[in-house]
Amino acid sequence: MRNWTRLVQNEWLKLTKKRSFWVPVAMMAAIAALITFMLYKFSSTVSELGSGASYLAGMWGASGMGQFIAILSIVGTAGIIAQEHAQGTIKFLLIRSRSRGEIFAAKYAAVLLYTLMMMLVAGAALYVSGGLAFGFGSTGEQWLNALREGAYGFVYSTVYATMAFMIGALTRSTGVAIGVGLAGTMFGGLMVFKDFYKYVLFPNANLSVYSTMGPPLPGMSVGFSLIVLAVYMALFLAAGYTVFRRRDMA
Amino acid sequence: MxxxxxxxxxxxxxxxxxxxxxxxxxxxxxxxxxxxxxxxxxxxxxxxxxxxxxxxxxxxxxxxxxxxxxxxxxxxxxxxxxxxxxxxxxxxxxxxxxxxxxxxxxxxxxxxxxxxxxxxxxxxxxxxxxxxxxxxxxxxxxxxxxxxxxxxxxxxxxxxxxxxxxxxxxxxxxxxxxxxxxxxxxxxxxxxxxxxxxxxxxxxxxxxxxxxxxxxxxxxxxxxxxxxxxIGASGIGQERPELRVRVDRLGEAKQVLEQLDGVEVKETREAEREVIVLAADGEMTTLIDALRGADIAIYRISETKKSLEDEFLQWTGGNQIA
CATH class of the missing domain: 3.40.50.300 (P-loop containing nucleotide triphosphate hydrolases)
Structure with a gap:
């Protein structure tokens, strides 16, 4: 296990040692601050929020900044397998005394860490800017709401980052992985009012709707969505791993 | 063992x-x-x-x-x-x-x-x-x-x-x-x-x-x-190395060497006055004695070493290498 965490460390360094690493991080913070400022200045409804934590609760999920967090997470991590192929470093990676499973798992762990980091950067920027705009005095209930929305936002970003991760493993193309991941986040906004659609990934990814607008389709609930999402993510990972493990690295 | x-x-x-x-x-x-x-x-x-x-x-x-x-x-x-x-x-x-x-x-x-x-x-x-x-x-x-x-x-x-x-x-x-x-x-x-x-x-x-x-x-x-x-040991897999013998009278030398057992004359080269023979190490003395016995002057005996490239082309039938 200790040895496996060193593989995760390797993957994390590959993501963060790039000079372009800071671009999405800075962008995330700047856009969160900018949106807060615009809302504070021009919107009449949000000024009733009263605190940074309740502002955070409204903005952290997929209905707020969540889609943007997901997009940046996808862009940051979609190349994690494809890049190794493009650089030729996949040979360097796979001729060590490590199974392909360990390496695949370490890469996925780095994807989750990156997504979590983007969530935290967004959360910090939203809370600080929201606090400055609406005051820092937050109640415990507001914090609980914020944390729940944060968790929902993390689930949302993770679903699409996992999808892009799988596509990267299947196609060895960063561009295709990013494209499919982004297309996925866009399909989330479409709604097909047929019963079968509740078993499709997209209407289930945004768990925030249950606390604001209610179930997108009859018969859906948070638990239902979580099960559907878990099944899809398991399929994505199984498909990606199967291909990665069996592929001839020529 | x-x-x-x-x-x-x-x-x-x-x-x-x-x-x-x-x-x-x-x-x-x-x-x-x-x-x-x-x-x-x-x-x-x-x-x-x-x-x-x-x-x-x-x-x-x-x-x-x-x-x-x-x-x-x-x-x-x-x-x-x-x-x-x-x-x-x-x-x-x-x-x-x-x-x-x-x-x-x-x-x-x-x-x-x-x-x-x-x-x-x-x-x-x-x-x-x-x-x-x-x-x-x-x-x-x-x-x-x-x-x-x-x-x-x-x-x-x-x-x-x-x-x-x-x-x-x-x-x-x-x-x-x-x-x-x-x-x-x-x-x-x-x-x-x-x-x-x-x-x-x-x-x-x-x-x-x-x-x-x-x-x-x-x-x-x-x-x-x-x-x-x-590589480097020419004897391995090649019991009779190919030798070039430079002499003064080529025709006679060829006749003399053809009569020796264990020595095979492959060709003669007029221009260099050389006989190309295949001979095992043990036949060397016989070869020299026979030539000297016929009063043929020996200028040089050298082994024809093929470069790896020659051998490679021979093995692979002259294909381009990469």
């Missing part, structure tokens, strides 16, 4: 070969890229893997390192199967497959650390040791994208040596290097093979390089083994 598990007489002090290929094949669809390839590499040997374009060298090397699946047969590294015991087999191998590729945005040191974190036993001291061995100190903290190809090759060897492998596999290691870089590489390899006692398998398209570097060559073509032979 000790015997190995296979029951064959043990060689080289009874050790299991560091690399053993047995009937290794790779088929993709109906196409056979490597066909029942078998050979061994032992401790302290530098073996050249030669073959014309598309002979299957790189495919063979990728199978040895587990990058592509073996369709049939097995590769054993120090007795461990790369198919069924991958982690224990590959831990004995250091390799550069094709070009030495690194994370360009990281320094040489960071890249070595990446390699070190993937093994269990590499310490900071060992990293410092290979850095010193390959003279990488000065470029260590520069980003790899600023490295010359020669520097990248050295870094490649450094990462390959980190975990003290028993087998070093190098695919085209002198590709793109300048003459100084090639000589440097050659010297490192000899040093490593002899001082650290590890086995080295090198594929290269530069035959003269292989000739100067390797103790043995394995030649493959169309995925099959063509020949396997030692």
């Amino acid at each position: 000790t015997t190995t598990q296979s029951g064959k007489p043990a060689q080289a002090g009874g050790e299991e070969p560091v690399l053993r290929l047995r009937d290794v094949s790779k088929t993709i669809g109906r196409k056979t890229i490597v066909d029942k390839l078998s050979f061994d590499v032992r401790r302290g040997e530098i073996v050249g893997l030669l073959g014309p374009n598309g002979a299957g060298k790189t495919t063979a090397i990728r199978m040895m390192t587990g990058l592509i699946k073996i369709s049939e047969g097995d590769v054993r590294i120090a007795g461990r199967s790369i198919r069924s015991d991958f982690k224990d087999a590959i831990v004995q191998v250091g390799a550069i497959i094709e070009n030495p590729e690194f994370y360009p945005y990281m320094s040489g040191y960071d890249n070595l650390k990446q390699a070190a974190r993937m093994t269990d036993s590499v310490t900071e001291e060992r990293i410092a040791e290979v850095i010193a061995l390959l003279g990488l100190q000065e470029a260590l903290h520069k980003k790899v994208k600023a490295y010359s190809l020669g520097m990248r090759q050295r870094l490649g060897i450094a990462q390959a040596l980190l975990d003290r492998p028993k087998l070093l596999i190098l695919d085209e290691p002198t590709n793109g290097l300048d003459p100084a870089g090639i000589r440097e590489m050659r010297d490192y390899l000899k040093k490593i093979a002899f001082s650290e006692g590890i086995a080295v398998l090198v594929s290269s398209h530069l035959l003269s390089e292989i000739e100067q570097m390797c103790t043995r060559v394995v030649v493959i073509q169309s995925g099959r083994l063509v020949t396997e032979r030692a």
